[in-house]
Amino acid sequence: MIKVLIADDQDLVRGGLAALLGLEDDIEVVAEVGRGDEVPAATAEHDPDVVLLDIEMPGLSGLEVAERLRDRRVIIVTTFGRAGYLNRALEAGVAGFVVKDAPAAELAAAVRRVMAGEQVIDPKLAVSALTTGPSPLTQREAEVLRMASGEPTVAAIARRLFLTEGTVRNYLSSAIGKTGARNRAEAVRVAEERGWL
Template identity: 60%
Template sequence: MTVGPLRVVVADDQAMVRGALAALLDLEPDIEVVAQAGDGREAVEAVAAGRPAADVVLMDVEMPVMDGITACAAVRARFPEVRVLMLTTFGRPGYVQRALDAGAIGFVVKDAPSEQLAEAVRRVSRGERVIDPTLAVEALTHGACPLTDREVEVLRLVAEGGTIADIAAGIGLGQGTVRNHISSAMTKTGARTRAEAVRLATDAGWL
Protein backbone atom coordinates (compact mmCIF):
# COMPACT_ATOMS: atom_id res chain seq x y z
CA MET A 1 0.00 0.00 0.00
CA THR A 2 1.31 3.44 -0.97
CA VAL A 3 2.51 5.65 1.88
CA GLY A 4 2.36 9.37 1.14
CA PRO A 5 1.29 10.97 -2.16
CA LEU A 6 0.67 8.85 -5.24
CA ARG A 7 3.80 8.92 -7.40
CA VAL A 8 2.92 9.65 -11.04
CA VAL A 9 4.96 9.72 -14.25
CA VAL A 10 3.45 11.86 -17.03
CA ALA A 11 4.35 10.86 -20.60
CA ASP A 12 3.32 13.03 -23.54
CA ASP A 13 5.32 14.14 -26.56
CA GLN A 14 3.88 17.67 -26.51
CA ALA A 15 5.87 19.66 -23.95
CA MET A 16 3.12 22.18 -23.22
CA VAL A 17 0.48 19.48 -22.72
CA ARG A 18 2.86 17.40 -20.61
CA GLY A 19 3.71 20.38 -18.44
CA ALA A 20 0.07 21.38 -18.03
CA LEU A 21 -0.96 17.86 -17.03
CA ALA A 22 1.88 17.66 -14.52
CA ALA A 23 1.02 21.06 -13.07
CA LEU A 24 -2.66 20.15 -12.70
CA LEU A 25 -1.90 16.87 -10.97
CA ASP A 26 0.69 18.48 -8.69
CA LEU A 27 -2.06 20.76 -7.36
CA GLU A 28 -3.69 17.71 -5.80
CA PRO A 29 -2.51 17.19 -2.21
CA ASP A 30 -2.34 13.42 -2.56
CA ILE A 31 -0.56 13.27 -5.95
CA GLU A 32 3.08 13.98 -6.78
CA VAL A 33 4.43 14.02 -10.35
CA VAL A 34 7.87 12.47 -9.96
CA ALA A 35 8.96 12.45 -13.63
CA GLN A 36 7.96 13.58 -17.10
CA ALA A 37 8.72 11.83 -20.39
CA GLY A 38 8.51 12.93 -24.02
CA ASP A 39 8.14 9.49 -25.57
CA GLY A 40 7.38 5.91 -24.63
CA ARG A 41 10.99 4.87 -24.18
CA GLU A 42 11.63 7.76 -21.81
CA ALA A 43 8.53 6.74 -19.87
CA VAL A 44 9.81 3.19 -19.39
CA GLU A 45 13.22 4.55 -18.36
CA ALA A 46 11.60 6.96 -15.91
CA VAL A 47 9.73 4.13 -14.24
CA ALA A 48 12.89 2.01 -14.14
CA ALA A 49 14.85 4.88 -12.56
CA GLY A 50 12.26 5.58 -9.87
CA ARG A 51 13.16 4.66 -6.30
CA PRO A 52 10.59 3.82 -5.12
CA ALA A 53 8.79 3.01 -8.35
CA ALA A 54 5.92 5.11 -9.63
CA ASP A 55 2.40 4.12 -8.69
CA VAL A 56 0.78 5.31 -11.92
CA VAL A 57 2.01 6.23 -15.40
CA LEU A 58 -0.22 8.66 -17.28
CA MET A 59 0.63 7.62 -20.84
CA ASP A 60 -0.23 9.32 -24.11
CA VAL A 61 -0.98 6.94 -26.98
CA GLU A 62 0.64 8.66 -29.96
CA MET A 63 4.30 9.39 -29.24
CA PRO A 64 7.54 9.11 -31.23
CA VAL A 65 10.37 6.57 -30.66
CA MET A 66 7.99 4.23 -28.81
CA ASP A 67 4.21 4.69 -28.83
CA GLY A 68 2.25 4.64 -25.60
CA ILE A 69 0.65 1.23 -26.08
CA THR A 70 4.02 -0.42 -26.70
CA ALA A 71 5.46 1.44 -23.71
CA CYS A 72 2.52 0.33 -21.58
CA ALA A 73 3.26 -3.30 -22.38
CA ALA A 74 6.95 -2.75 -21.55
CA VAL A 75 6.15 -1.12 -18.20
CA ARG A 76 3.70 -3.83 -17.22
CA ALA A 77 6.11 -6.60 -18.19
CA ARG A 78 8.95 -5.18 -16.08
CA PHE A 79 6.98 -3.54 -13.29
CA PRO A 80 3.64 -5.33 -12.88
CA GLU A 81 2.84 -3.35 -9.74
CA VAL A 82 2.80 -0.06 -11.70
CA ARG A 83 -0.61 0.94 -13.09
CA VAL A 84 -0.91 2.55 -16.52
CA LEU A 85 -3.61 5.07 -17.36
CA MET A 86 -3.76 5.80 -21.09
CA LEU A 87 -4.53 9.28 -22.34
CA THR A 88 -5.40 10.39 -25.85
CA THR A 89 -6.67 13.34 -27.86
CA PHE A 90 -8.28 11.01 -30.36
CA GLY A 91 -11.28 8.94 -29.33
CA ARG A 92 -10.37 6.01 -31.55
CA PRO A 93 -12.24 2.93 -30.31
CA GLY A 94 -9.55 0.49 -31.42
CA TYR A 95 -7.10 2.11 -29.03
CA VAL A 96 -9.12 0.97 -26.04
CA GLN A 97 -8.85 -2.75 -26.69
CA ARG A 98 -5.21 -2.51 -27.76
CA ALA A 99 -4.37 -0.60 -24.57
CA LEU A 100 -6.22 -3.08 -22.36
CA ASP A 101 -4.46 -5.96 -24.12
CA ALA A 102 -1.15 -4.22 -23.35
CA GLY A 103 -1.99 -4.12 -19.65
CA ALA A 104 -3.47 -0.65 -19.21
CA ILE A 105 -6.07 -0.39 -16.47
CA GLY A 106 -7.65 2.88 -17.58
CA PHE A 107 -8.27 5.03 -20.64
CA VAL A 108 -9.28 8.69 -20.61
CA VAL A 109 -9.37 11.55 -23.11
CA LYS A 110 -7.34 14.73 -22.75
CA ASP A 111 -10.32 17.06 -22.74
CA ALA A 112 -11.70 15.50 -19.56
CA PRO A 113 -12.01 17.97 -16.64
CA SER A 114 -8.92 18.08 -14.42
CA GLU A 115 -10.82 16.77 -11.39
CA GLN A 116 -11.89 13.71 -13.41
CA LEU A 117 -8.31 13.09 -14.45
CA ALA A 118 -7.07 13.26 -10.86
CA GLU A 119 -9.82 10.92 -9.71
CA ALA A 120 -8.97 8.50 -12.54
CA VAL A 121 -5.36 8.43 -11.30
CA ARG A 122 -6.54 7.65 -7.78
CA ARG A 123 -8.88 4.91 -8.95
CA VAL A 124 -6.38 3.10 -11.15
CA SER A 125 -3.83 3.26 -8.33
CA ARG A 126 -6.31 1.17 -6.33
CA GLY A 127 -6.61 -1.33 -9.17
CA GLU A 128 -9.96 -0.09 -10.46
CA ARG A 129 -10.59 -0.05 -14.19
CA VAL A 130 -11.48 3.41 -15.52
CA ILE A 131 -12.58 3.88 -19.13
CA ASP A 132 -14.10 7.04 -20.57
CA PRO A 133 -17.81 6.16 -21.10
CA THR A 134 -17.95 7.51 -24.66
CA LEU A 135 -14.86 5.56 -25.66
CA ALA A 136 -16.27 2.42 -24.06
CA VAL A 137 -19.52 2.69 -26.03
CA GLU A 138 -17.65 3.35 -29.29
CA ALA A 139 -15.34 0.39 -28.68
CA LEU A 140 -18.33 -1.92 -28.12
CA THR A 141 -20.12 -0.53 -31.17
CA HIS A 142 -17.15 -0.97 -33.48
CA GLY A 143 -16.20 -4.36 -32.12
CA ALA A 144 -12.79 -5.97 -32.17
CA CYS A 145 -10.20 -5.21 -34.83
CA PRO A 146 -10.96 -7.47 -37.84
CA LEU A 147 -7.39 -7.33 -39.13
CA THR A 148 -4.86 -10.06 -38.50
CA ASP A 149 -1.51 -9.19 -36.94
CA ARG A 150 0.15 -9.61 -40.33
CA GLU A 151 -2.39 -7.33 -42.03
CA VAL A 152 -1.75 -4.69 -39.38
CA GLU A 153 1.99 -5.03 -39.92
CA VAL A 154 1.63 -4.71 -43.70
CA LEU A 155 -0.67 -1.69 -43.48
CA ARG A 156 1.77 0.04 -41.14
CA LEU A 157 4.52 -0.47 -43.69
CA VAL A 158 2.22 0.84 -46.44
CA ALA A 159 1.62 3.92 -44.25
CA GLU A 160 5.38 4.43 -44.05
CA GLY A 161 5.53 4.58 -47.84
CA GLY A 162 6.82 1.08 -48.52
CA THR A 163 6.28 -0.45 -51.94
CA ILE A 164 5.08 -4.01 -52.39
CA ALA A 165 8.67 -5.04 -53.12
CA ASP A 166 10.03 -3.16 -50.09
CA ILE A 167 7.45 -4.71 -47.75
CA ALA A 168 7.95 -8.21 -49.13
CA ALA A 169 11.72 -7.99 -48.70
CA GLY A 170 11.46 -6.41 -45.27
CA ILE A 171 9.23 -9.08 -43.71
CA GLY A 172 10.35 -12.07 -45.72
CA LEU A 173 7.19 -12.71 -47.72
CA GLY A 174 6.50 -13.04 -51.41
CA GLN A 175 5.11 -10.02 -53.21
CA GLY A 176 1.95 -11.95 -54.06
CA THR A 177 1.41 -12.74 -50.38
CA VAL A 178 1.84 -9.09 -49.46
CA ARG A 179 -0.72 -8.12 -52.12
CA ASN A 180 -3.12 -10.70 -50.67
CA HIS A 181 -2.74 -9.22 -47.19
CA ILE A 182 -3.40 -5.73 -48.51
CA SER A 183 -6.41 -6.94 -50.49
CA SER A 184 -7.81 -8.68 -47.41
CA ALA A 185 -7.29 -5.55 -45.30
CA MET A 186 -9.04 -3.45 -47.93
CA THR A 187 -12.02 -5.83 -47.92
CA LYS A 188 -12.28 -5.83 -44.14
CA THR A 189 -12.10 -2.02 -43.90
CA GLY A 190 -14.34 -1.42 -46.92
CA ALA A 191 -11.59 0.55 -48.63
CA ARG A 192 -11.15 1.02 -52.36
CA THR A 193 -7.42 1.71 -52.24
CA ARG A 194 -4.56 0.71 -49.97
CA ALA A 195 -4.18 4.35 -48.89
CA GLU A 196 -7.84 4.43 -47.87
CA ALA A 197 -7.38 1.17 -45.96
CA VAL A 198 -4.53 2.76 -44.01
CA ARG A 199 -6.64 5.84 -43.26
CA LEU A 200 -9.69 3.88 -42.14
CA ALA A 201 -7.64 1.51 -39.98
CA THR A 202 -5.77 4.44 -38.45
CA ASP A 203 -8.99 6.32 -37.71
CA ALA A 204 -10.36 3.23 -35.99
CA GLY A 205 -7.25 2.94 -33.84
CA TRP A 206 -6.22 -0.43 -35.26
CA LEU A 207 -2.75 0.66 -36.40
Protein backbone atom coordinates in the same frame (compact mmCIF):
# COMPACT_ATOMS: atom_id res chain seq x y z
CA MET B 1 1.13 10.60 -1.68
CA ILE B 2 0.41 9.00 -5.04
CA LYS B 3 3.57 9.16 -7.15
CA VAL B 4 2.91 9.77 -10.86
CA LEU B 5 5.12 9.59 -13.95
CA ILE B 6 3.93 11.47 -17.06
CA ALA B 7 5.02 10.52 -20.59
CA ASP B 8 3.91 12.78 -23.44
CA ASP B 9 5.94 14.01 -26.41
CA GLN B 10 4.36 17.47 -26.37
CA ASP B 11 6.16 19.65 -23.83
CA LEU B 12 3.23 21.98 -23.26
CA VAL B 13 0.76 19.13 -22.68
CA ARG B 14 3.18 17.26 -20.41
CA GLY B 15 3.88 20.41 -18.40
CA GLY B 16 0.18 21.24 -18.19
CA LEU B 17 -0.71 17.77 -16.91
CA ALA B 18 2.10 17.97 -14.35
CA ALA B 19 0.97 21.43 -13.19
CA LEU B 20 -2.67 20.34 -12.85
CA LEU B 21 -1.83 17.18 -10.93
CA GLY B 22 0.69 19.12 -8.84
CA LEU B 23 -2.18 21.19 -7.44
CA GLU B 24 -3.62 18.07 -5.79
CA ASP B 25 -2.68 17.52 -2.13
CA ASP B 26 -2.32 13.74 -2.51
CA ILE B 27 -0.57 13.50 -5.90
CA GLU B 28 3.12 14.12 -6.63
CA VAL B 29 4.55 14.11 -10.17
CA VAL B 30 7.92 12.37 -9.71
CA ALA B 31 9.05 12.30 -13.36
CA GLU B 32 8.22 13.63 -16.82
CA VAL B 33 9.53 12.16 -20.08
CA GLY B 34 8.96 13.03 -23.73
CA ARG B 35 9.64 9.70 -25.42
CA GLY B 36 8.11 6.27 -25.02
CA ASP B 37 11.49 4.56 -24.92
CA GLU B 38 12.45 6.68 -21.89
CA VAL B 39 9.56 5.39 -19.77
CA PRO B 40 10.99 2.01 -18.63
CA ALA B 41 14.19 3.58 -17.24
CA ALA B 42 12.29 6.47 -15.62
CA THR B 43 9.87 3.97 -14.09
CA ALA B 44 12.73 1.92 -12.66
CA GLU B 45 14.41 5.05 -11.28
CA HIS B 46 11.39 6.84 -9.78
CA ASP B 47 9.10 3.87 -8.93
CA PRO B 48 5.80 5.69 -9.62
CA ASP B 49 2.48 4.35 -8.36
CA VAL B 50 0.72 5.40 -11.58
CA VAL B 51 2.13 5.96 -15.08
CA LEU B 52 0.30 8.31 -17.47
CA LEU B 53 1.06 7.57 -21.14
CA ASP B 54 0.21 9.33 -24.37
CA ILE B 55 -0.36 6.92 -27.28
CA GLU B 56 1.65 8.51 -30.07
CA MET B 57 5.22 9.17 -28.92
CA PRO B 58 8.63 8.72 -30.54
CA GLY B 59 10.72 5.71 -29.58
CA LEU B 60 7.85 3.51 -28.41
CA SER B 61 4.12 4.15 -28.57
CA GLY B 62 2.16 4.35 -25.35
CA LEU B 63 0.56 1.01 -26.22
CA GLU B 64 3.98 -0.62 -26.63
CA VAL B 65 5.12 0.86 -23.30
CA ALA B 66 1.94 -0.36 -21.59
CA GLU B 67 2.73 -3.90 -22.81
CA ARG B 68 6.11 -3.66 -21.07
CA LEU B 69 4.66 -2.23 -17.85
CA ARG B 70 1.99 -4.84 -17.17
CA ASP B 71 3.03 -4.93 -13.51
CA ARG B 72 2.27 -1.18 -13.14
CA ARG B 73 -0.89 0.88 -12.94
CA VAL B 74 -1.02 2.59 -16.34
CA ILE B 75 -3.49 5.19 -17.58
CA ILE B 76 -3.53 6.12 -21.26
CA VAL B 77 -4.20 9.88 -21.60
CA THR B 78 -4.67 10.67 -25.27
CA THR B 79 -6.20 12.98 -27.85
CA PHE B 80 -7.06 9.92 -29.91
CA GLY B 81 -10.32 8.61 -28.47
CA ARG B 82 -10.54 5.68 -30.88
CA ALA B 83 -12.28 2.44 -30.01
CA GLY B 84 -9.48 0.36 -31.54
CA TYR B 85 -6.91 2.09 -29.33
CA LEU B 86 -9.06 1.37 -26.29
CA ASN B 87 -9.32 -2.30 -27.22
CA ARG B 88 -5.56 -2.54 -27.75
CA ALA B 89 -4.90 -0.71 -24.47
CA LEU B 90 -7.14 -3.10 -22.56
CA GLU B 91 -5.34 -6.05 -24.15
CA ALA B 92 -2.08 -4.49 -22.89
CA GLY B 93 -3.51 -4.47 -19.36
CA VAL B 94 -3.97 -0.73 -18.76
CA ALA B 95 -5.94 0.37 -15.73
CA GLY B 96 -7.37 3.50 -17.34
CA PHE B 97 -8.09 5.25 -20.63
CA VAL B 98 -8.89 8.97 -20.52
CA VAL B 99 -9.17 11.43 -23.40
CA LYS B 100 -7.35 14.76 -23.10
CA ASP B 101 -10.48 16.84 -23.55
CA ALA B 102 -11.90 15.49 -20.27
CA PRO B 103 -12.15 18.00 -17.40
CA ALA B 104 -8.95 18.32 -15.33
CA ALA B 105 -10.69 17.07 -12.18
CA GLU B 106 -11.48 13.79 -13.98
CA LEU B 107 -7.79 13.04 -14.48
CA ALA B 108 -6.97 13.43 -10.79
CA ALA B 109 -10.03 11.33 -9.93
CA ALA B 110 -8.90 8.68 -12.43
CA VAL B 111 -5.45 8.54 -10.81
CA ARG B 112 -7.05 8.04 -7.38
CA ARG B 113 -9.49 5.41 -8.64
CA VAL B 114 -6.76 3.44 -10.43
CA MET B 115 -4.64 3.63 -7.28
CA ALA B 116 -7.62 2.15 -5.39
CA GLY B 117 -7.68 -0.80 -7.80
CA GLU B 118 -10.48 0.32 -10.10
CA GLN B 119 -10.40 0.40 -13.89
CA VAL B 120 -11.32 3.79 -15.37
CA ILE B 121 -12.52 4.06 -18.97
CA ASP B 122 -13.99 7.11 -20.73
CA PRO B 123 -17.71 6.18 -20.90
CA LYS B 124 -18.37 7.44 -24.47
CA LEU B 125 -15.34 5.58 -25.73
CA ALA B 126 -16.40 2.39 -23.94
CA VAL B 127 -19.76 2.46 -25.75
CA SER B 128 -18.00 3.07 -29.06
CA ALA B 129 -15.61 0.16 -28.43
CA LEU B 130 -18.50 -2.16 -27.68
CA THR B 131 -20.29 -1.26 -30.90
CA THR B 132 -17.17 -1.22 -33.10
CA GLY B 133 -15.68 -4.45 -31.78
CA PRO B 134 -12.09 -5.62 -31.99
CA SER B 135 -9.85 -5.19 -35.01
CA PRO B 136 -10.59 -7.75 -37.73
CA LEU B 137 -7.01 -7.48 -39.01
CA THR B 138 -4.48 -10.17 -38.27
CA GLN B 139 -1.15 -9.04 -36.85
CA ARG B 140 0.53 -9.54 -40.25
CA GLU B 141 -2.24 -7.70 -42.16
CA ALA B 142 -1.90 -4.76 -39.77
CA GLU B 143 1.88 -4.79 -40.18
CA VAL B 144 1.64 -4.77 -43.99
CA LEU B 145 -1.04 -2.08 -43.93
CA ARG B 146 1.03 0.05 -41.53
CA MET B 147 4.00 -0.33 -43.87
CA ALA B 148 1.79 0.55 -46.87
CA SER B 149 1.17 3.99 -45.41
CA GLY B 150 4.85 4.87 -45.82
CA GLU B 151 6.07 2.69 -48.70
CA PRO B 152 5.09 3.59 -52.27
CA THR B 153 5.26 0.12 -53.82
CA VAL B 154 4.42 -3.48 -53.07
CA ALA B 155 8.01 -4.38 -53.95
CA ALA B 156 9.37 -1.99 -51.32
CA ILE B 157 7.02 -3.40 -48.66
CA ALA B 158 8.03 -6.95 -49.62
CA ARG B 159 11.74 -6.10 -49.29
CA ARG B 160 11.28 -4.44 -45.89
CA LEU B 161 9.23 -7.33 -44.48
CA PHE B 162 11.16 -10.13 -46.20
CA LEU B 163 8.03 -11.36 -47.99
CA THR B 164 7.23 -12.07 -51.62
CA GLU B 165 5.31 -9.45 -53.58
CA GLY B 166 2.43 -11.92 -54.03
CA THR B 167 2.20 -12.43 -50.26
CA VAL B 168 2.14 -8.67 -49.69
CA ARG B 169 -0.62 -8.28 -52.29
CA ASN B 170 -2.63 -11.02 -50.57
CA TYR B 171 -2.30 -9.32 -47.15
CA LEU B 172 -3.22 -5.94 -48.64
CA SER B 173 -6.21 -7.42 -50.46
CA SER B 174 -7.43 -9.09 -47.28
CA ALA B 175 -6.97 -5.90 -45.25
CA ILE B 176 -8.78 -3.83 -47.87
CA GLY B 177 -11.69 -6.27 -47.74
CA LYS B 178 -11.84 -6.33 -43.95
CA THR B 179 -11.84 -2.52 -43.70
CA GLY B 180 -14.49 -2.16 -46.42
CA ALA B 181 -12.15 0.11 -48.35
CA ARG B 182 -11.72 0.50 -52.11
CA ASN B 183 -7.92 0.71 -52.11
CA ARG B 184 -4.93 0.48 -49.80
CA ALA B 185 -4.78 4.22 -49.05
CA GLU B 186 -8.41 4.15 -47.92
CA ALA B 187 -7.77 0.94 -45.95
CA VAL B 188 -4.90 2.64 -44.11
CA ARG B 189 -7.11 5.66 -43.34
CA VAL B 190 -10.01 3.52 -42.08
CA ALA B 191 -7.73 1.34 -39.95
CA GLU B 192 -5.99 4.38 -38.44
CA GLU B 193 -9.32 6.14 -37.70
CA ARG B 194 -10.55 3.05 -35.87
CA GLY B 195 -7.29 2.64 -33.96
CA TRP B 196 -6.43 -0.70 -35.55
CA LEU B 197 -2.91 0.41 -36.56
